[in-house]
Amino acid sequence: MSTGLGLDEQAIADLLKAVTSIAVVGASTNPGFASHRVTSYLVNEAGYTVHPVGAGGGEVAGRPLLPTLESVPGPLDVVYGFVLPPAAPDLAWRAVAVGARVLWLHEGIVSPEAEAQAAAAGLAFVANRSMEVEHRVGVAGERRVHFMPM
């Protein structure tokens, strides 16, 4: 049975070293929001080609906020969702449709249905994890803060 959690830590580290372009769906221009902070890290620290996708226009980390996932230009490796869990299966279909290789759901978002859809289409799947944290640990070599599960 699917756990909805996706890849393990080592596979995630390998994946983060292999991808270059990321669409952050649910990105916000509000610097107090998690999606803004993580997007800024992915642009300024990790050096990925990042396309923030969200409502209202404006910029995130100097990148234009695009209205839809489908309006992202060029090839796309990862669709990274900051969405409510019920919206994850729809995001999975859209990730498949735009030709992404990976569907990634941020901390707190798990979806066995989205995982099954991604797997059926050959996409790698990561859930319930921050891409910033995983990049810091798996690529930049920082220590994972704070604790491991009991």
Place this chain on the structure above:
Amino acid sequence: MTTTIRSISEEFQPLYGTKLRAHGVEHFDDGDELPEEYRDLLREVIRVQVDVEGVLLYHDWIKDWLDVAPQPRDRMRIAKLHAEELVHGYHFLKMYKQVDRELTAADFENDEGRKAQYIFSYSFDTWTDIALVNTLADRMGAFLFQDMADCSYLPWRRLSSRIAKDEWGHTSLGFGNLREICQTEEGKEEAQRLLYKWYPASLDMFGRSDSERQYAYVEWGLKRSLNEELRQAFAAQVNPLLDSLGLEVPPYTYNRQFL
């Protein structure tokens, strides 16, 4: 989703203190010779708290909270909360020394042997994260310490009462902050997204429902309640509060690691 809530206490409360009575005592105090099983349980319950708050005396993981506090008033309040958590941590370290040994910086260099919970491996990125952690995880702490406020180890009993009072203050502060955040539609949407992250992890902090050790805690009078009983009481209290802000509470079993 509906959740069946059954009363565990009616079935198991007759167990409360049975091993103490068999031992011919009502409680233990500092300096008393402790039965081996009792000492092991006490050491375990203190060690978990050492790894939640005692560790903060060696790794200042919550000082960044000051930087995301939006107003001077918020910085002052969160600094006070921080100070109280450090005081708790100091007392937990002292208490652990009473029942086992003195812990040093070397014990906190890595995660080996640590007892703390996975909720703290999530990132605390934003003021909304902190408001939710204070609302939920500190409330969990209040429930836990209130449950031990008449426990059979007198030094822990005295400390638990004090800490429960502080944690009620922290959760009240967090809920006030969350209420302010939810006054805008944008803030409420962010809180709703992050509630899916913090709510299940907070429920998991109560431990496994099928834990064998939980019965021994009750038998030795260290805790009053079983894990699931306390978890359900927590949910019964906090869910209406979240509802009142217009937030949708995630299903009880969503993203749970310890059912």
